[in-house]
Amino acid sequence: MTVCDFLVVGHGIAGATLAYVLRQRGHHVLVYDPGQDNSASNVAAGLMNPVAGKRFALSWRAAELLPYAATFYRELEQRYGQPFFTETPIFKLFASLEEQNAVLARSADHPWGDFVAGLATTDPDLPGVHAPFGGAWLRHGGHVAVRELLAALAAEGAHDGWLRRESFDWNRLVTDAAGATYAGQVRARQVICCEGAASVRNPYFSWLPLTPNQGEVLDVECAGLSTAQVLNRGAYVVPVGGAQFRVGATYRWPPFAEGITAVAREELAARLTVITDLPFTVVRQQAGVRPAVRDRRPLLGPHPTVPSLSFCGGYGSKGVMLAPRLAQLLADWLEGHGEIWPDAGLERYHALLPASVI
Missing domain, CATH: 3.50.50.60 (FAD/NAD(P)-binding domain)
Incomplete structure (x- = not known):
């Protein structure tokens, strides 16, 4: 035994x-x-985001979890001699002037201010990015090659x-x-x-009280789109190497179809076209089921x-x-x-x- x-x-x-x-x-x-x-x-795209959602809400215990996770993944990189963790800024695009004003009023307060590296009230001219209302630059985030x-x-x-x-x-x-x-x-x-x-x-x-929640992602090729940061507006756009990006994610509560769907592909593609005017090609679509808690x-x-x-x-x-x-x-x-x-x-x-x- x-x-x-x-x-x-x-x-x-x-x-x-x-x-x-x-x-x-x-x-x-x-x-x-x-x-x-x-x-x-x-x-998963492995995104670590200190601030999430339309309400610019600070992630639960972000001040403790993020630095601990970064140290942990760097330790694994040393152990296995492979790159796993990319610490990178996240640019959260504002969807409107109203959202811009709301974030401006909130971002200087503690603890949000600890994670806001800067604010752009006009388009920052990132290559390929359509951001007419500007956005917030977030720090201490990144992504993991899970x-x-x-x-x-x-x-x-x-x-x-x-x-x-x-x-x-x-x-x-x-x-x-x-x-x-x-x-x-x-x-x-x-x-x-x-x-x-x-x-x-x-x-x-x-x-x-666990509820399965299905999420789908797209891997796309988009030549000319900025790779210096993660982009976020209704979807995240995570650079994964070369001119490829992972775009996600959908949220489907039961009942949902198993595997990938045309509806999710169209939804994610539509979200990406809000962020960039550049042409892109979908090279892969994947679906997984998350364990969500009420x-x-x-x-x-x-x-x-x-x-x-x-x-x-x-x-x-x-x-x-x-x-x-x-x-x-x-x-x-x-x-x-x-x-x-x-x-x-x-x-x-x-x-x-x-x-x-x-």
Whole structure:
């Protein structure tokens, strides 16, 4: 029988970062993941944006999460000798004079001012960019090559034997006060669910208020469009090398069609034409399903009645920014020190736990 400290189910951005942190602390970790090419993490543009949405809202705990994530991804770059993280300005285009005035009034205040590098009240003449009302330059953001990062971690896992490319069957898990046994073959002190949107079918965690949310992205080629920054107005436009950009993303709540759709392609193309007048060619379209939570906060911590189980996920579209710090937070708790943030803990939803849940 294989004996490990922690069994992590899922190797998207949440599970991969948690498994890495635990291994770095000297724990024996085993990871199960079937290896889906169209997982939400593999499809994502990996954007880390301190300010999001039409209301110019500051992202949750951005002041703490962003620098921690940047340091974490640079550490991985050193370890694997590959570029994963690009720190780059984000130019948020104003859609109207009204939006411009609203942002001007708000941006100088703390904490927004910490993330606003500058404001343009007229078109800044970026190559190929149509910005008649100007925009806000945001700092401390960037983007992560998530697919490449997960591939590097997975290659190490396959080589060292801690990653098993298998689906995990929760019905074959037997728990007790001291840990859990899986399929009569693996014994772990703690099992952590990091399955993303698939958690809605998990017999232990299906009570959590997770809703699958489908997002589609386009990879486009657009010669002449500025690559010096991420562009954002109704869609993000992230430079991914050469004259190619990732444009996203759509948000579809259930019921939604599986896979890519013509409707999403037209929607994203229309959003891009608002940002640039340059011609572009769609070279790839992808779809993934995010794990969204009703209060837009992550879900982290132990199962309320099964002590050998924990949960890590619900990151929605903020996975690359959330994952490193929350992995450290959960690892601390698993080691017996530190506390889960109340606004991220499962306790806020314990009232939803039905009596029939294992």
